[in-house]
Amino acid sequence: MEFLTGVLQKETMEISDLVRPGLEGSEVKVNGAIHTIRDMGPIAFVILRKREGLLQCVYEPGAADFSLKDLKEADTIEVSGTLALSEKAPSGIEVRMKSVRILSEPVEAMPIPVSKWKMNVSLETNLDLRPISLRNIRERAKFRIQEGIVRGFRDFLTAQGFTEIHTPKIGSKGAEGGANIFKLDYFHHPAILEQSPQFYKQMMVGVFDRVFETAPVFRAEKHNTKRHLNEYTSLDFEMGYIDGFEDIMAMETGALQNIMKLLEKEYQRELKLLGTELPRVDKIPCVRFDEAKRLVSEKYDRPIKNPYDLEPEEEVLIGKYFREEFGSDFVFVTHYPSKKRPFYAMDDPADPTYTLSFDCLFKGMEITTGGQRIHDYGMLIDKIYKRGMTEEGMEHYLMAFKHGMPPHGGLGIGLERLTMKLLGEDNVRETTLFPRDLSRLEP
Amino acid sequence: MEFLTGVLQKETMEISDLVRPGLEGSEVKVNGAIHTIRDMGPIAFVILRKREGLLQCVYEPGAADFSLKDLKEADTIEVSGTLALSEKAPSGIEVRMKSVRILSEPVEAMPIPVSKWKMNVSLETNLDLRPISLRNIRERAKFRIQEGIVRGFRDFLTAQGFTEIHTPKIGSKGAEGGANIFKLDYFHHPAILEQSPQFYKQMMVGVFDRVFETAPVFRAEKHNTKRHLNEYTSLDFEMGYIDGFEDIMAMETGALQNIMKLLEKEYQRELKLLGTELPRVDKIPCVRFDEAKRLVSEKYDRPIKNPYDLEPEEEVLIGKYFREEFGSDFVFVTHYPSKKRPFYAMDDPADPTYTLSFDCLFKGMEITTGGQRIHDYGMLIDKIYKRGMTEEGMEHYLMAFKHGMPPHGGLGIGLERLTMKLLGEDNVRETTLFPRDLSRLEP
Numbered sequence: 001m002e003f004l005t006g007v008l009q010k011e012t013m014e015i016s017d018l019v020r021p022g023l024e025g026s027e028v029k030v031n032g033a034i035h036t037i038r039d040m041g042p043i044a045f046v047i048l049r050k051r052e053g054l055l056q057c058v059y060e061p062g063a064a065d066f067s068l069k070d071l072k073e074a075d076t077i078e079v080s081g082t083l084a085l086s087e088k089a090p091s092g093i094e095v096r097m098k099s100v101r102i103l104s105e106p107v108e109a110m111p112i113p114v115s116k117w118k119m120n121v122s123l124e125t126n127l128d129l130r131p132i133s134l135r136n137i138r139e140r141a142k143f144r145i146q147e148g149i150v151r152g153f154r155d156f157l158t159a160q161g162f163t164e165i166h167t168p169k170i171g172s173k174g175a176e177g178g179a180n181i182f183k184l185d186y187f188h189h190p191a192i193l194e195q196s197p198q199f200y201k202q203m204m205v206g207v208f209d210r211v212f213e214t215a216p217v218f219r220a221e222k223h224n225t226k227r228h229l230n231e232y233t234s235l236d237f238e239m240g241y242i243d244g245f246e247d248i249m250a251m252e253t254g255a256l257q258n259i260m261k262l263l264e265k266e267y268q269r270e271l272k273l274l275g276t277e278l279p280r281v282d283k284i285p286c287v288r289f290d291e292a293k294r295l296v297s298e299k300y301d302r303p304i305k306n307p308y309d310l311e312p313e314e315e316v317l318i319g320k321y322f323r324e325e326f327g328s329d330f331v332f333v334t335h336y337p338s339k340k341r342p343f344y345a346m347d348d349p350a351d352p353t354y355t356l357s358f359d360c361l362f363k364g365m366e367i368t369t370g371g372q373r374i375h376d377y378g379m380l381i382d383k384i385y386k387r388g389m390t391e392e393g394m395e396h397y398l399m400a401f402k403h404g405m406p407p408h409g410g411l412g413i414g415l416e417r418l419t420m421k422l423l424g425e426d427n428v429r430e431t432t433l434f435p436r437d438l439s440r441l442e443p
Numbered sequence: 444m445e446f447l448t449g450v451l452q453k454e455t456m457e458i459s460d461l462v463r464p465g466l467e468g469s470e471v472k473v474n475g476a477i478h479t480i481r482d483m484g485p486i487a488f489v490i491l492r493k494r495e496g497l498l499q500c501v502y503e504p505g506a507a508d509f510s511l512k513d514l515k516e517a518d519t520i521e522v523s524g525t526l527a528l529s530e531k532a533p534s535g536i537e538v539r540m541k542s543v544r545i546l547s548e549p550v551e552a553m554p555i556p557v558s559k560w561k562m563n564v565s566l567e568t569n570l571d572l573r574p575i576s577l578r579n580i581r582e583r584a585k586f587r588i589q590e591g592i593v594r595g596f597r598d599f600l601t602a603q604g605f606t607e608i609h610t611p612k613i614g615s616k617g618a619e620g621g622a623n624i625f626k627l628d629y630f631h632h633p634a635i636l637e638q639s640p641q642f643y644k645q646m647m648v649g650v651f652d653r654v655f656e657t658a659p660v661f662r663a664e665k666h667n668t669k670r671h672l673n674e675y676t677s678l679d680f681e682m683g684y685i686d687g688f689e690d691i692m693a694m695e696t697g698a699l700q701n702i703m704k705l706l707e708k709e710y711q712r713e714l715k716l717l718g719t720e721l722p723r724v725d726k727i728p729c730v731r732f733d734e735a736k737r738l739v740s741e742k743y744d745r746p747i748k749n750p751y752d753l754e755p756e757e758e759v760l761i762g763k764y765f766r767e768e769f770g771s772d773f774v775f776v777t778h779y780p781s782k783k784r785p786f787y788a789m790d791d792p793a794d795p796t797y798t799l800s801f802d803c804l805f806k807g808m809e810i811t812t813g814g815q816r817i818h819d820y821g822m823l824i825d826k827i828y829k830r831g832m833t834e835e836g837m838e839h840y841l842m843a844f845k846h847g848m849p850p851h852g853g854l855g856i857g858l859e860r861l862t863m864k865l866l867g868e869d870n871v872r873e874t875t876l877f878p879r880d881l882s883r884l885e886p
Contacts, residue, residue, distance in 0.1 A: 003726040004775060007603065007697040008690055014604065031684045033649075033847060051604055051652035074847035076684070103684070106847035107820045131646040131843040140650050147607045160450065161457065161494055164590045166676045166858070168877045169612065169659050170625075170636075172884045182613075184627035184636070186673075187665070187881055193613075193627070193636075200877065203574040203886075206476075207583050209494035215658065216612050222630070230629075233609045241474045241519070241546070247451055254450040283446035332447060377550045396886030400574040404476060404517035404549035415609070434611045434643065438630055441615045443646075443839030 012078065015052040018093050024085050030055060030095055031078040031103065033135075034071060036115035044068050046097065047115070048079070053269060054137065056089035057081065058096050065099045073115070074106040123429060130434060130443050141270040142431050146419045148267045150214055152259030153235050153413070160251065162210040162237060167200035169193055169216065173393035180221045193218035196412060201238040202344070202373060203400040205408045212237040214415075224438045226427040227312075227365060229416060231436040238373075238410030245346070245356040245372040248409045249286065249332050252360060252368060256281045256330070276423055279329040279362075285322055286332040289354070292318050308337040312365075319364025329421075334358040336371075343383050346372040346409070356409075362421045370411025377401040455521065458495040461536050467528050473498060473538055474521040474546065476578075477514060479558035487511050489540065490558070491522070496712060497580065499532035500524065501539050508542045516558070517549040566870060573877060573886050584713040585874050589862045591710045593657055595702030596678050596856070603694065605653040605680060610643035612636055612659065616836035623664045636661035639855060644681040645787070645816060646843040648851045655680040657858075667881045669870040670755075670808060672859060674879040681816075681853030688789070688799040688815040691852045692729065692775050695803060695811060699724045699773070719866055722772040722805075728765055729775040732797070735761050751780040755808075762807025772864075777801040779814075786826050789815040789852070803856075805864045813854025820844040 012029045032048030032055060044059040046068075057079055059068050071077065078101040086094040112121050114135045119126070126133045134140050154164065170186060171194050182193040194200075197213050204211045217234045239251065260278045263271060271278070287295070290307065296317040297304050305311070310318075310333070322331040335354040338347050345355040357371025374380045380401055384391060391398060419431035429435040434443060455472045475491030475498060487502040500522055502511050514520065521544040529537040555564050557578045562569070569576045577583050597607065613629060614637050625636040640656050647654040660677045682694065703721045706714065714721070730738070733750065739760040740747050748754070753761075753776070765774040778797040781790050788798040800814025817823045823844055827834060834841055862874035872878040877886060 001769065002729045004689070004692045004696040004729055005726045006693060006700060008686075008693040010686075012684070031849075033849065051606070076847060076849040103850055104818050104847060106845060108845050110846055129842070131649065131839055132846050134647070134650040143608065143651075144606060146609075150607060151601070158594070163494070163587060164593060165586065165876055166589075166659070168674055168879050170661065170674050170879055170884065182627055182629070184625055186625070186884055187663075189884060191884055204577070204876075206574065207577040208586075216609070218613065220630075231611055231613050241455070243451075243453075246447070249447045250449060250451040253447040257449060283448045286445045286447055326444065375547050396574055399572070399886075402549060402551050403553055403575050404519060404547060406474075406476065406519040407546055433608055433647075436611050436613055441613065441629055441632060441634055443842075 015050055015055055015091055018055070018083060018095075019091050023083050024093075026083050027080065028083045028095060029078060029080050030057075031076065034073050034075045034077060035137075036073060037068070037071060039068065046071060046079075048077075049135065049137065054090045056086065056094040058084075058094050060096070064097045070102070071100065072105070074110060076103040077101060078103060123427060127429060127435060127440065128443075134433075138273055141273045142419065142423055142425075143433055144270045145263065145267055145274070145276070145423065146415065146431065148263045148270075149259050149415065149418060149422070150233075150235065152262040153255050154212070154214060155262070156255045156258035157210075157212045157237055160210065160254070162212045162239070163204075163208040165197075165201065165204050165208070165211045165213050166215070167194070167197045167204075167213060169218070180219050182218050182220045195219050196234065197236050198342075198344070198412075199394075199397045201236055201410060202405075202408065203397060205238050205240040205410075206400045206403075206405050209241065209406070210237070210239045217412075222438065226429075227417060227420075229428055229432060229435055229437060232417075232432070233415040235413040235415055235418075236410065238408060240406035240408040242372065242407055242409055245334070245358065245370070245409050248370050248372070248411055249284075249334075249358055249360075252370070252411060252413075253281065253284050256284075274423055279422070280327065281330060283328070284330045284332060284360075285326050285328050286334060286358075287318075287322075288335045289333050289337070290335070292321075292331075292333050296321050308340060310359075315361055315366060316364035319361055323363075329363050331361050332358050333361060341371070343387050343389060344373050344380065346374050347383075360411075360413075362418065365417065365421055367418045367421065368411050368413045370409065372407070372409035375401065375405045375407050458493055458498055458534055461498070461526060461538075462534050466526050467536075469526050470523065470541075471526045471538060472521060472523050473500075475519065477516050477518045477520060478578075478580075479516060480511070480514060482511065489514060489522075491520075492578065492580065497533045499529065499537040501527075501537050503539070507540045513545070514543065515548070517553060519546040520544065521546060566872060570872060570878060570883065571886075577876075581716055584716045585862065585866055585868075586876055587713045588706065588710055588717070588719070588866065589858065589874065591706045591713075592702050592858060592861060592865070593676075593678065595705040596698050597655070597657060598705070599698045599701035600653075600655045600680055603653070603697070605655045605682070606647075606651040608640075608644065608647050608651070608654045608656050609658070610637070610640045610647075610656060612661070623662050625661050625663045638662050639677065640679050641785075641787070641855075642837075642840045644679055644853060645848075645851065646840060648681050648683040648853075649843045649846075649848050652684065652849070653680070653682045660855075665881060669872075670860060670863075672871055672875060672878055672880060675860075675875070676858040678856040678858055678861075679853065681851060683849035683851040685815065685850055685852055688777070688801065688813070688852050691813050691815070691854055692727075692777075692801055692803075695813070695854060695856075696724065696727050699727075717866055722865070723770065724773060726771070727773045727775060727803075728769050728771050729777060729801075730761075730765075731778045732776050732780070733778070735764075735774075735776050739764050751783060753802075758804055758809060759807035762804050766806075772806050774804050775801045776804060784814070786830050786832060787816045787823065789817050790826075799852075803854075805861065808860065808864055810861045810864060811854050811856045813852065815850070815852035818844065818848045818850050
């Protein structure tokens with residue numbers, strides 16, 4: 001009988017293995033996809049694309065037992081050769097090729113220059129050709145950074161005693177109602193795709209005290225803007241036994257600090273590739289909604305049109321203001337008007353026109369919405385009826401409150417938006433692996 | 444201007460803070476939900492449910508500035524008191540209550556005894572009352588274990604150079620076709636819910652070499668069995684530059700080893716609550732599909748009905764066989780018949796009736812399906828046409844192969860099934876936070 005006992009050790013080496021001191025001169029085996037071939041006449045550079053970056057292989061006719069003509073871009077190959085130091089090469093090393101084994105071959109040449117630093121293709125083309133455009137090393141670096149954001153978020157919350165949950169995406173009714181819900185047929189019953197894990201994460205505060213989820217959410221919004229997607233990844237948490245909604249903002253600040261720390265520590269390669277400078281998150285200013293509107297209206301000489309709403313241009317100006325006045329790319333805007341927030345938002349006892357809620361803006365764009373929730377059953381029922389809603393379809397949600405819930409609150413962060421602003425992109429599709437919008441359902 | 448600088452420090456203490464040596468006799472503050480009150484006459488035990496477990500608080504009329512009557516089950520409270528050692532109490536400590544602050548109150552008594560060790564309610568009732576039945580500490584412990592499984596899976600793959608991806612769940616066509624796909628209307632275009640991230644993770648092997656995803660998948664199967672769900676969490680990975688499908692099984696073995704190690708290290712409390720013994724994963728036997736059928740047929744005197752299919756009863760017997768003969772709860776069954784596998788499975792060059800694929804059985808149930816995939820464009824197209832399929836709707840998937848893909852393979856693990864078998868449950872709904880099946884769309 002054969003047995004599996006764990007990961008099989010391989011002869012082939014990764015870049016992080018090759019750069020270890022003292023290996024120069026040794027015989028090594030490496031594999032990868034041929035990113036590009038630069039034929040310089042006497043010698044040629046065969047650049048391999050590997051998961052840790054690019055690796056320079058050098059072809060010299062006399063030293064290798066194969067012809068350069070045997071190789072073409074997008075072949076995947078295994079190379080045997082000698083490791084050498086090379087100042088000009090990526091990571092300071094190169095492999096002098098001796099022999100090669102071709103693992104696979106493409107059948108068509110690339111329609112776009114994926115090996116160029118900048119591909120200079122339109123966003124449409126980039127998205128249409130996503131399976132190959134992401135092979136560009138700067139394109140793929142964006143999603144390595146995105147991975148780091150999610151890791152930093154999860155690791156932090158786990159350390160803070162949160163439990164990760166997996167809530168259903170098919171439901172019978174959306175958490176916040178409204179027209180922006182995708183509908184589907186579920187074995188001849190009407191069903192919807194959840195626009196948020198809101199109800200579930202709140203119910204689970206009654207069970208685990210602190211929960212988080214990193215999962216897709218679905219919004220059938222008919223906006224076709226640079227910052228809206230119809231499906232995106234939401235980084236959600238919800239926590240009980242809070243003293244106020246400041247606890248939620250403080251926890252987000254901690255999470256952002258941990259994210260930046262992790263990126264700084266483990267994603268330097270990608271940050272350099274993208275020329276990204278990490279924002280300061282040691283202290284994030286916090287300003288009331290009405291005060292923020294007044295501040296930018298005064299500083300930028302802009303009349304307040306609607307005191308109960310924040311237009312995208314106002315968000316941009318608030319971002320500008322806090323950048324200029326406090327050197328911060330982040331700002332918490334608090335106390336949003338009650339009528340702009342869902343029924344479960346806790347109204348401010350000092351003035352119920354406003355709520356104990358907040359948005360976090362990053363470089364002038366909302367990336368987070370959060371706040372304290374109503375935890376008292378009677379208060380929740382009152383607000384539902386005051387809004388002209390009914391309990392229908394919310395029986396299970398309300399069950400949690402009927403049987404006691406601690407004071408709690410939470411938030412949702414749009415992962416693709418956070419990545420977009422971090423990387424200085426101006427369209428959220430740039431930082432979405434396979435975006436879904438009004439006109440895009442493929443690839 | 445106010446600033447947020449990170450997580451706010453609190454006076455209230457968690458159980459892990461309280462058990463630190465030398466704290467007995469100190470004044471402490473704790474909060475939690477009243478799990479149960481046991482009035483013993485002269486004194487009473489007020490048991491708090493906190494995220495780290497149960498905490499015993501002791502009420503003595505003379506020592507406290509409030510009346511026991513002020514408290515009831517499911518209140519959430521903040522307690523001030525003196526920490527004392529107590530051998531019989533959970534975690535060996537108790538808080539002698541001095542004063543109390545009520546944070547919230549329920550409006551109705553619990554319909555089920557959530558504070559009992561076993562609630563003795565039917566699965567239907569348990570699921571109908573999920574928001575409160577999960578407050579039972581053994582119920583919630585199952586999902587802490589589930590969290591540990593996901594952490595162990597992710598942490599291992601991250602360390603092995605995999606990149607985490609987030610692929611869309613709304614698509615235009617399913618990866619494997621068939622009737623078991625949920626359909627929805629996407630802005631007047633026909634769309635589906637992805638039954639697997641298969642196509643996307645394969646395409647991303649061409650970009651990141653190694654990828655994983657932990658996300659929901661959707662299956663419109665009309666089975667109503669103890670092991671099927673219509674929505675579940677799939678732990679997927681896909682890796683390039685493999686030498687054979689043994690690399691995939693070896694990687695899964697490594698992941699399972701890491702999962703058990705993490706559970707052993709950080710989830711002892713929950714394992715004890717549930718009386719779970721972790722399975723051995725140091726070596727996992729590996730047997731061919733046809734050989735496995737023969738072995739159980741001989742040992743258990745059971746005729747082979749269909750040489751190309753594995754019935755659930757046969758899976759149970761294979762599990763039994765490897766438990767009895769090799770002391771292993773896990774077994775890899777390899778070389779499944781080609782006609783039972785999707786078109787993208789790599790046929791065995793030695794006998795194309797079979798594939799270079801496998802299932803992993805755990806205690807007699809399939810928890811993983813995986814294998815090597817076809818990476819050659821021509822071979823893939825051939826197989827598509829041989830199956831009577833067309834390229835329609837697969838243009839983007841095929842694009843990745845047209846432009847070169849390394850040899851690769853991967854797998855998908857059903858999270859809820861793995862949890863179920865680990866905990867010795869006999870219905871997958873027991874280990875699903877909010878199950879979705881033919882008759883259940885709520886809560």
